[in-house]
Amino acid sequence: MKEIKIQINDFNLWYGGRHILKDINLQVKANRITAVIGPSGCGKTSLLRSVNRLNELIRGARHSGEILIGADEIHEPGTDVYLLRKKVAMVFQKPNLFPDTIFENLAFPLKISGVKDKELISEKITAAAVKSEIWNEVKDRMNEPALNLSVGQQQRLCIARALVSEPEIILMDEPTGSLDPVSTAKIENLIYDMKKDMTVMMVTHNMNQAGRLSDYTVFIAQGSVIEQNSTSRIFTTPQNKKTEGFISGKINLFGEEK
Amino acid sequence: MKMLSRFSGLFAGRWGQAYAGFSVFILIAVLAVLLFNVVYNGTQVISGSFSKGEFFTAGDKAGMLYAIIGTLALTLFTVVLMVPSGVLFAVYLAEYAPDNYFTAFLKLLIANLAGVPSIVLGMFGLGFFVFFLGDFTDNLLGLKNVFGKPSILWAAVTLAFLNLPTVILTSYESLKNIPESVRLSAYSLGATREQMFFRTLLPQARPGIITGIILAVARTMGETAPILFLGVVFFMPEIPVTEISFGLFPVPLINPLEQFMALPYTIFILATQSTVPGENVNIEYMPTLILLLLTIAANLLAIKFRYRYEKAIGKLR
């Protein structure tokens, strides 16, 4: 049995009066890829953003229950939320680089941590860029605007930027959702290699991608976890009819039955 | 979109296009005549006054130097009062103010302040700043007629109020126009609110904020009505200078508690109250040209910054 990295217990989330996540109980194993699937609007993004406490920025967001990373409950008073977000990195569906140079984008996480040593900065961003397989494409263009890169390159740069602070967990919200097949393949390879160093939690709308990449799969519908298991089990012998319907495509992305 | 399509429908068809073309033609023609007129006559008068050595003298001999200095000093004092407070207020509104009725009320107030006629604000400046605040300060300090009279200071305070809405609203808009994803991106990397603001929002909003400031400055330089009550004069024998000492170095500074000359007022007087009819009939072209050049310079700067801002924001969309 693999070590558990993220343990979510009886977690609920509300935006204002709307109950978004309902009694979530979930385990995410260390150094494994866990895919989160489910119809549009079911709360996948909200779940991911609960793990790095990004939901707190939404006005009127409340929660109950606990989320443990390792042995630490992340809502505990005294938790350094900024450190948490460096240890639990996030990559979004659309690349969201700053309109600044490639170098400044990569150096941002270090600069806000107060790192001044130029050699250390260049060492760390080089390592992250190499891991994200973007290094060869950007090493001679460090001072060019990051937004001049292609969308696929931008997304790999976002991944590199997320890796600069050497996170333990990386949350990926449809990381290939806005990319062409070639860029998608590149990023899938990256994600697969990331398992060595960290725990990956990935939202995807692409069932093939979930099946290809992930070790575990969580199926969510209308804010509740319907089923969680190893990916092979979920895709071959789902226990719940809804899961089966969703995976086989009988229930579409909007949760409607065909 | 609906509005737009209905509007553009107006310009469809042959007659519509002819109408639009005619409008553009009229606009450009009027601008060209204005520019040519001011530049041609202005350069004539300026070169004349230079050759007669009158440019640097004061008064109706057309010495413009004191009026230029007065306008620049007034603008400088106004900027010092208006820019920090305006930008900080915009930052508060955009980033910190809670989303409630009071904030909505504040925004409404600012939008309304932008609509107050400048002459009304000038009267308010005389009544409130000069007669109330000025006299009050004098009494407090045991002085007589130091603060309680029209001067650069109160003119600058009034002009700052007049143009504050421009600074606030443009700064507010440029902050609010930055997509939410930029904020989220910074936060997700572990930035604090201050780091997010100073390292990502401010650099992106800066060209937009500066555009607003420059437009406000250009308007400040040209403002005539409010300063009528607030210490502008047509003639001064010399510029009031006081020396303020910073440690060992005495720095000469224009005394903000004195009256001043200003280009727009000089234009007004020269154009309406010529003392020697016929002789100085064209002299007002000189301050007009100078003022026009100053405002055009400010606007060109603004256009340059706007361009940079659009480029920075455009790529995010």
Ligand SMILES: Nc1ncnc2c1ncn2[C@@H]1O[C@H](COP(=O)(O)OP(=O)(O)OP(=O)(O)O)[C@@H](O)[C@H]1O
């Ligand atoms: N900032 C917000 N304020 C209020 N409600 C929100 C906010 N963000 C999302 N919601 C609502 O919360 C619910 C869950 O949204 P969420 O984005 O987590 O879904 P999702 O599963 O990621 O959907 P998708 O597959 O379309 O990305 C939706 O009903 C959505 O309308």
Ligand SMILES: [Mg+2]
């Ligand atoms: Mg989502």
